[in-house]
Amino acid sequence: MSDLTRMTAAGLAEKIHSREVSAVEVAQAHLDRIAAVDGDVHAFLHVATDAALASAAMVDERIAAGAAPASPLAGVPLALKDVFTTSDMPTTAGSKILDGWRPPYDATVTARLRAAGVTILGKTNMDEFAMGSSTEYSAFGPTHNPWDTTRVPGGSGGGSAAALAAFEAPLAIGTDTGGSIRQPAAFTGTVGAKPTYGGVSRYGLIACASSLDQAGPCARTVLDAAMLHEVIAGYDPMDSTSIDQPVPAVVEAARHGAGGDLSGLRVGVVRELSGEGYQPGVRASYEDALRQLEKLGAELVEVSCPHFEYGLAAYYLILPSEVSSNLARFDAMRYGLRVDGGASAEEVMAATREAGFGPEVKRRVILGTYALSSGYWDAYYGQAQKVRTLISRDFAAAFEQADVLVSPTTPTTAFPIGDKVDDPLAMYLNDLATIPTNLAGTAAMSVPSGLADGLPVGLQVMAPALGEAVMYRVAAAYEAARNSEDGVVIDRVPSLEVSS
Amino acid sequence: MTAPTLVDYAEVLERFDPVLGLEVHVELNTQTKMFCGCPTTFGAEPNTQVCPVCLGLPGALPVVNRIGVESAIRIGLALNCTIAPWGRFARKNYFYPDMPKNFQTSQYDEPIATGGYLDVPLDDGSVFRVEIERAHMEEDTGKSLHVGGATGRIHGAEYSLLDYNRAGVPLIEIVTKPVVGTGERAPRSHVRTSRRCATCCAHSGSPTCAWTRARCAATPTSR
Numbered sequence: 001m002s003d004l005t006r007m008t009a010a011g012l013a014e015k016i017h018s019r020e021v022s023a024v025e026v027a028q029a030h031l032d033r034i035a036a037v038d039g040d041v042h043a044f045l046h047v048a049t050d051a052a053l054a055s056a057a058m059v060d061e062r063i064a065a066g067a068a069p070a071s072p073l074a075g076v077p078l079a080l081k082d083v084f085t086t087s088d089m090p091t092t093a094g095s096k097i098l099d100g101w102r103p104p105y106d107a108t109v110t111a112r113l114r115a116a117g118v119t120i121l122g123k124t125n126m127d128e129f130a131m132g133s134s135t136e137y138s139a140f141g142p143t144h145n146p147w148d149t150t151r152v153p154g155g156s157g158g159g160s161a162a163a164l165a166a167f168e169a170p171l172a173i174g175t176d177t178g179g180s181i182r183q184p185a186a187f188t189g190t191v192g193a194k195p196t197y198g199g200v201s202r203y204g205l206i207a208c209a210s211s212l213d214q215a216g217p218c219a220r221t222v223l224d225a226a227m228l229h230e231v232i233a234g235y236d237p238m239d240s241t242s243i244d245q246p247v248p249a250v251v252e253a254a255r256h257g258a259g260g261d262l263s264g265l266r267v268g269v270v271r272e273l274s275g276e277g278y279q280p281g282v283r284a285s286y287e288d289a290l291r292q293l294e295k296l297g298a299e300l301v302e303v304s305c306p307h308f309e310y311g312l313a314a315y316y317l318i319l320p321s322e323v324s325s326n327l328a329r330f331d332a333m334r335y336g337l338r339v340d341g342g343a344s345a346e347e348v349m350a351a352t353r354e355a356g357f358g359p360e361v362k363r364r365v366i367l368g369t370y371a372l373s374s375g376y377w378d379a380y381y382g383q384a385q386k387v388r389t390l391i392s393r394d395f396a397a398a399f400e401q402a403d404v405l406v407s408p409t410t411p412t413t414a415f416p417i418g419d420k421v422d423d424p425l426a427m428y429l430n431d432l433a434t435i436p437t438n439l440a441g442t443a444a445m446s447v448p449s450g451l452a453d454g455l456p457v458g459l460q461v462m463a464p465a466l467g468e469a470v471m472y473r474v475a476a477a478y479e480a481a482r483n484s485e486d487g488v489v490i491d492r493v494p495s496l497e498v499s500s
Numbered sequence: 501m502t503a504p505t506l507v508d509y510a511e512v513l514e515r516f517d518p519v520l521g522l523e524v525h526v527e528l529n530t531q532t533k534m535f536c537g538c539p540t541t542f543g544a545e546p547n548t549q550v551c552p553v554c555l556g557l558p559g560a561l562p563v564v565n566r567i568g569v570e571s572a573i574r575i576g577l578a579l580n581c582t583i584a585p586w587g588r589f590a591r592k593n594y595f596y597p598d599m600p601k602n603f604q605t606s607q608y609d610e611p612i613a614t615g616g617y618l619d620v621p622l623d624d625g626s627v628f629r630v631e632i633e634r635a636h637m638e639e640d641t642g643k644s645l646h647v648g649g650a651t652g653r654i655h656g657a658e659y660s661l662l663d664y665n666r667a668g669v670p671l672i673e674i675v676t677k678p679v680v681g682t683g684e685r686a687p688r689s690h691v692r693t694s695r696r697c698a699t700c701c702a703h704s705g706s707p708t709c710a711w712t713r714a715r716c717a718a719t720p721t722s723r
């Protein structure tokens with residue numbers, strides 16, 4: 001493994017911008033790494049070798065000409081979740097129904113990465129239309145967790161998280177509808193942040209559930225995630241739900257936090273998210289994290305969010321309802337798969353959707369169509385929206401007592417491939433602790449909190465809407481303390497080179 | 501089963517009081533579509549006035565047309581309606597090939613204008629007041645051309661052509677309350693009402709609002 005692939009994004013940027021190493025060399029090192037290990041990991045659905053090298057060469061030219069780099073991350077490679085449209089690469093959202101589709105436009109996130117000079121290495125694997133918690137529901141085969149390739153990397157953004165943990169890329173983009181950034185981060189010993197709803201543009205993000213979806217940064221360190229956060233975040237006139245306010249200064253907050261002083265800060269321990277049902281190793285890791293936060297000077301406050309227990313039920317009405325409407329457009333009339341299963345338009349639509357959607361997508365489309373059907377809207381979607389309001393109030397009350405809230409990101413560590421694929425309810429329980437944040441539209445991130453039985457565990461840090469600065473500050477402080485006490489978690493990931 | 505007998509018009513009016521509800525669709529003459537920047541020029545080559553948004557491509561998002569909303573407010577005021585201080589759009593979900601997203605973005609339970617009236621002058625010099633239930637904003641669908649069938653409808657057609665130039669063109673739908681008491685003047689008064697609606701829109705003072713094509717659907721019942 002080349003040293004370049006072991007480096008942080010911040011470290012790589014410094015070397016590239018000072019011309020110690022070229023962006024092309026950095027891109028090539030990562031492409032070589034992908035070629036060596038992705039057969040075992042399957043993080044990528046598409047590798048854009050030529051485009052990546054061409055983009056890196058442009059960064060090198062600009063720096064050689066004496067111009068300032070386009071952004072603090074210019075020339076740093078990145079893995080993009082295959083749910084963002086890219087005009088020069090296929091975009092599938094992990095579904096057979098979009099196999100081979102080449103969008104005519106770039107998502108705003110894609111455009112911002114390009115404008116920042118970030119090298120897009122390719123598109124990463126995901127559960128179909130971002131529905132799933134293991135990446136096993138991808139139509140193109142599962143992604144394997146680099147910590148143990150018989151296990152899942154989490155989902156839906158398992159490809160992005162696995163690419164980081166396998167040192168195929170130092171940065172990645174994910175999307176988080178109910179935990180799809182944070183749960184894979186926890187399962188792979190990496191960092192992933194779900195910004196405030198509206199913090200990052202959704203234009204060109206293929207919708208799962210529009211009122212819950214949010215794009216965010218993934219990285220191996222809190223500072224790298226913060227740097228990527230600032231590149232992709234901010235108002236976009238193409239997304240009416242994007243927030244027209246300055247992006248929180250998260251890089252500054254992460255640097256400040258790494259100094260390790262949290263005195264005066266109140267950390268809320270959510271009673272409902274730290275109790276039963278958690279794997280003993282996860283609980284132990286969490287208790288250790290609380291101890292470390294206290295050592296950093298934070299005041300621990302117990303808070304109660306009594307309506308969180310209804311979050312999962314509300315989520316599984318709201319999400320399928322929105323999915324059933326959002327996925328109606330896949331009808332073979334304009335793009336994507338077309339199965340000529342009959343003479344009429346209706347028959348072609350039905351045959352295409354039958355062949356093009358996987359079982360989990362069908363399950364949720366049927367559930368959502370039922371919940372929205374005439375006479376049921378009020379009882380299902382309407383009621384679930386009320387629960388959502390109660391959860392927002394729980395957060396509001398908790399944030400009066402504490403600056404941030406914490407919990408374990410997931411109840412367990414990464415589970416074996418095949419373990420839960422036939423048991424949807426067991427799969428859904430993975431997102432118990434992450435879903436309330438999506439329902440409330442607030443911010444949260446997962447940061448590595450050590451290992452349990454040899455597998456990574458994540459600590460979730462939750463902040464109020466637009467409270468990303470304090471969130472990154474706490475995560476960076478905890479990361480620094482944990483690393484100095486026990487070593488860097490990701491350094492203990494097994495090397496995959498032998499098996500490739 | 502006995503064959504139904506057609507009742508004479510005069511006898512119908514004697515036995516029943518016609519009650520009609522009108523839905524008038526007015527196409528706004530804005531320069532761009534309701535949720536994207538595509539031009540709305542009528543009669544352009546098929547599928548030349550389209551973009552990711554009005555084609556409903558994966559990932560695309562709508563941004564509402566400010567002039568469209570202003571026009572809707574002006575029309576609401578011209579119809580003596582109350583203008584909602586706050587509004588939102590809803591999705592009307594159904595599958596049809598000329599609808600790019602397979603849902604129409606429309607207003608449902610929170611229309612922009614409610615509770616107005618329209619005074620309609622009739623041929624005999626009297627003025628008939630039609631109560632307005634609501635006026636709301638929505639987007640038009642694309643157009644289907646069904647080729648090879650006897651009826652021009654989708655059923656029985658050999659193939660269909662789709663033109664999405666019209667998809668996303670702003671529409672205002674004006675819905676009247678049930679109109680009663682017109683008696684024998686019912687057909688005439690309803691034509692007048694829909695024309696009056698359209699004229700009213702044209703004169704609502706909006707810089708771009710002129711009705712190009714108005715479509716009217718009547719729901720007749722009787723009591």
